[in-house]
Amino acid sequence: xxxxxxxxxxxxxxxxxxxxxxxAKKLDPSRVVAELNRxxxxxxxxxxTKLQEDDxxxxxxxxxxx
Numbered sequence: 001x002x003x004x005x006x007x008x009x010x011x012x013x014x015x016x017x018x019x020x021x022x023x024a025k026k027l028d029p030s031r032v033v034a035e036l037n038r039x040x041x042x043x044x045x046x047x048x049t050k051l052q053e054d055d056x057x058x059x060x061x062x063x064x065x066x
Contacts, residue, residue: 004056012051019046022059033060 001014005021012021018041022029034041034049035058041049051057 001051001053003051003054006058016051017047018049018051018057021051021057022046025059027059027061031062033062034058035060 001012001016003010003012018034018036019029022032022034029043029046032043034043034046036049036051037056
């Protein structure tokens with residue numbers, strides 16, 4: 001299945017959730033904000049939100065520093 005993630009085309013498996021994608025990219029879900037097709041997806045919905053063909057997903061990770 002074809003999706004756009006952070007502006008780059010990627011092929012993922014049918015039925016992939018935002019949670020599974022975040023884990024596959026080795027990101028910490030508690031530090032990630034997801035925007036799917038221009039709408040923010042709350043973190044408590046990552047597990048149930050399945051990606052669809054031609055979805056556009058932006059993942060932003062908060063990084064601490066000083």
